[in-house]
Amino acid sequence: MTNDRSKGIPRTTPRQSATFSQDVNSDIRRAAATGIYDIRGGGAKRKLPTFDDLLFMGASISRYPLEGYREKCDTSVTIGGLHAENPIHLDIPITIAGMSFGALSGPAKEALGRGASAAGTSTTTGDGGMTPEERGHSSKLVYQYLPSRYGMNPDDLRKADAIEIVVGQGAKPGGGGMLLGQKISDRVAAMRNLPKGIDQRSACRHPDWTGPDDLEIKILELREITGWKVPIYVKVAGARPYYDVTLAVKAGADAVVLDGMQGGTAATQDVFIEHVGQPTLAIIRPAVQALQDLGMHRKVQLILSGGIRSGADVAKAMALGADAVAIGTAALIALGDNDPKWEAEYNELGTTAGAYDDWHEGRDPAGITTQDPELMKRFDPIEGGRRLKNYLKVMTLEAQTIARACGKNHLHNLEPEDLVALTMEAAAMAKIPLAGTDWYPGKPGTGF
Amino acid sequence: MQTIDLTETGLRETNKMLHAQAANTNQTVWTIENAKGAHAIACGLDAPIEVTVKGSTGYYCGGMNQQATINIHGSAGPGTGENIMSGKIVIEGDASQYLGATGHGGLIVVKGNASSRCGISMKGVNIVVQGNIGHMSAFMGQSGNLVVCGDAGDALGDSCYEARFFVRGKVKSLGADCEKKEMRPEHIAILTELLAEAGFDAKPEEFTRYGSARKLYNFDVDNAAAY
Numbered sequence: 001m002t003n004d005r006s007k008g009i010p011r012t013t014p015r016q017s018a019t020f021s022q023d024v025n026s027d028i029r030r031a032a033a034t035g036i037y038d039i040r041g042g043g044a045k046r047k048l049p050t051f052d053d054l055l056f057m058g059a060s061i062s063r064y065p066l067e068g069y070r071e072k073c074d075t076s077v078t079i080g081g082l083h084a085e086n087p088i089h090l091d092i093p094i095t096i097a098g099m100s101f102g103a104l105s106g107p108a109k110e111a112l113g114r115g116a117s118a119a120g121t122s123t124t125t126g127d128g129g130m131t132p133e134e135r136g137h138s139s140k141l142v143y144q145y146l147p148s149r150y151g152m153n154p155d156d157l158r159k160a161d162a163i164e165i166v167v168g169q170g171a172k173p174g175g176g177g178m179l180l181g182q183k184i185s186d187r188v189a190a191m192r193n194l195p196k197g198i199d200q201r202s203a204c205r206h207p208d209w210t211g212p213d214d215l216e217i218k219i220l221e222l223r224e225i226t227g228w229k230v231p232i233y234v235k236v237a238g239a240r241p242y243y244d245v246t247l248a249v250k251a252g253a254d255a256v257v258l259d260g261m262q263g264g265t266a267a268t269q270d271v272f273i274e275h276v277g278q279p280t281l282a283i284i285r286p287a288v289q290a291l292q293d294l295g296m297h298r299k300v301q302l303i304l305s306g307g308i309r310s311g312a313d314v315a316k317a318m319a320l321g322a323d324a325v326a327i328g329t330a331a332l333i334a335l336g337d338n339d340p341k342w343e344a345e346y347n348e349l350g351t352t353a354g355a356y357d358d359w360h361e362g363r364d365p366a367g368i369t370t371q372d373p374e375l376m377k378r379f380d381p382i383e384g385g386r387r388l389k390n391y392l393k394v395m396t397l398e399a400q401t402i403a404r405a406c407g408k409n410h411l412h413n414l415e416p417e418d419l420v421a422l423t424m425e426a427a428a429m430a431k432i433p434l435a436g437t438d439w440y441p442g443k444p445g446t447g448f
Numbered sequence: 449m450q451t452i453d454l455t456e457t458g459l460r461e462t463n464k465m466l467h468a469q470a471a472n473t474n475q476t477v478w479t480i481e482n483a484k485g486a487h488a489i490a491c492g493l494d495a496p497i498e499v500t501v502k503g504s505t506g507y508y509c510g511g512m513n514q515q516a517t518i519n520i521h522g523s524a525g526p527g528t529g530e531n532i533m534s535g536k537i538v539i540e541g542d543a544s545q546y547l548g549a550t551g552h553g554g555l556i557v558v559k560g561n562a563s564s565r566c567g568i569s570m571k572g573v574n575i576v577v578q579g580n581i582g583h584m585s586a587f588m589g590q591s592g593n594l595v596v597c598g599d600a601g602d603a604l605g606d607s608c609y610e611a612r613f614f615v616r617g618k619v620k621s622l623g624a625d626c627e628k629k630e631m632r633p634e635h636i637a638i639l640t641e642l643l644a645e646a647g648f649d650a651k652p653e654e655f656t657r658y659g660s661a662r663k664l665y666n667f668d669v670d671n672a673a674a675y
């Protein structure tokens with residue numbers, strides 16, 4: 001106060017509230033001005049326990065390492081051998097997650113196909129159906145079977161190398177989708193049998209089945225239609241992983257895709273992204289436990305996604321029992337999404353490189369999450385594909401480096417015993433001993 | 449005519465034989481006996497053949513049908529004709545829930561009643577029901593026509609897009625954003641043709657048309673309560 005100042009009394013420094021932070025206040029002002037909840041793309045931005053809270057111990061006297069670059073460390077994985085005549089063989093255990101055409105441009109889908117194929121892995125369609133760009137450039141393409149059934153047709157189904165029944169997504173367990181009118185071009189509208197320029201809501205439940213008993217019959221129907229040839233995956237959000245994985249396997253899934261709350265989305269309410277679901281680190285052990293209890297671990301493959309960024313993340317997911325991982329956001333960044341070279345344009349949109357998440361508005365400066373022909377021209381699918389391939393190769397090399405250091409000649413041989421946890425939270429969630437101890441919270445027989 | 453005893457032949461072999469029929473097959477007439485409520489009978493067909501199923505069927509009979517005509521001489525289980533693309537499915541008895549869900553084309557005819565969620569998320573299919581239909585029918589219906597000679601249950605056409613609904617009897621209630629519409633000559637023409645194709649003797653003039661009020665097409669905070 002001026003009076004105090006004039007009297008020479010020291011002032012306290014201006015103090016921001018932890019409860020009413022600038023971020024929170026801006027949310028309140030936005031809500032007050034618009035009357036609608038905030039919709040955005042991307043995954044949970046809050047700080048969560050992650051794979052960064054785990055470390056590998058490496059080799060020692062009791063375990064000896066493999067020679068880098070000389071002794072082989074296999075990275076291949078076969079998915080869907082349980083019921084399907086033609087399981088999917090991948091050279092690397094890093095797949096490209098389902099991202100909708102509509103959310104992404106045709107050339108972006110093409111680049112994902114190019115990069116994945118060059119790296120020896122699969123890519124996945126998404127809400128809105130299969131595009132020729134994507135089928136043509138993907139040596140192995142997984143076809144998503146979603147509640148909306150936009151663009152769903154049996155001809156495309158029979159062109160797929162695997163089918164993924166989507167029950168949920170980590171960013172929004174229990175939620176449907178929303179593609180806002182701005183992104184509904186003629187092509188997107190035609191593929192979805194809807195008028196141009198209107199908001200397209202994707203249902204949150206499948207229209208013709210509910211519950212595990214129905215799912216079993218739905219899987220039977222899909223197998224009959226595709227002649228029992230291709231694997232059928234079931235994708236679930238990280239909600240109740242032990243039960244969801246159990247039910248998916250009992251319904252006859254060949255593989256389960258499990259997506260944690262860091263997992264990206266094209267467009268969902270911010271409140272949903274940040275407050276529903278469980279972190280990726282917390283869902284993997286219950287899922288693996290479910291598979292082990294059924295005697296199905298390594299027979300029904302577990303594909304983990306949600307915030308996977310590096311070879312270290314891949315190695316940690318696999319050490320905890322996953323057979324493979326899937327990446328969405330990281331693949332988009334490899335293609336050029338949120339690149340600082342567009343900073344001036346991000347600023348014009350009121351944001352900054354790294355924070356841009358209004359993908360649903362279709363004005364992506366990088367030309368990836370848009371249907372605007374001018375913006376799309378900025379993105380070269382051949383260059384994008386090459387960048388994605390490089391990134392996938394680096395992740396694989398990183399994971400191999402770690403596996404060799406742990407003395408493993410296959411990424412699948414990584415095991416929980418190779419890990420320690422840095423925090424109590426990570427120790428409890430991943431059931432990995434806290435570094436320097438042989439204990440984790442909840443360890444049987446320890447009384448905690 | 450080819451006759452298959454489903455109990456003896458089994459589902460896989462039966463569907464395999466039907467899937468093996470090419471566009472120019474001369475084995476165009478098939479009968480499946482002893483359906484006994486089995487699931488996924490004659491799903492994924494893609495040839496101009498006529499299949500008659502004797503007895504009632506379980507889930508997803510005729511699912512994703514293309515070109516074929518399927519006659520069900522009994523009642524049909526949940527999701528019959530789901531995602532039908534073309535061709536025709538005729539049900540002599542009643543149909544369970546989710547009839548013709550997400551169907552993109554073709555025609556489904558029900559001589560009895562259809563249960564709840566009939567035509568859910570329909571994307572171009574035509575469905576003609578001689579009796580009544582249950583609640584939440586044509587939820588999020590996008591395109592195509594749903595014709596009901598009897599009554600419709602609660603929340604008809606909730607959150608629908610451009611699908612058209614023609615009901616001769618009473619509608620218990622309309623769903624969010626669904627409203628009564630004017631019957632114009634082009635609608636009478638569509639209805640006349642569908643009733644003729646279904647073989648039902650009803651006067652088009654006796655029907656009322658319903659469809660989307662298009663108030664939920666772009667988010668508006670003043671309509672938030674309807675979401």
Ligand SMILES: Cc1cc2nc3c(=O)[nH]c(=O)nc-3n(C[C@H](O)[C@H](O)[C@H](O)COP(=O)(O)O)c2cc1C
Pocket residue numbers: 041042043097098099100103104125126127144166168169170235259262263264265266305306307308326327328329330359369
């Ligand atoms: C732009 C975008 C679009 C997506 N579209 C779909 C979709 O259509 N269907 C689906 O199951 N998941 C969709 N997802 C989620 C991904 O399949 C995956 O679960 C998620 O991206 C994994 O987490 P990550 O982004 O942290 O790698 C989408 C994600 C993004 C980023």
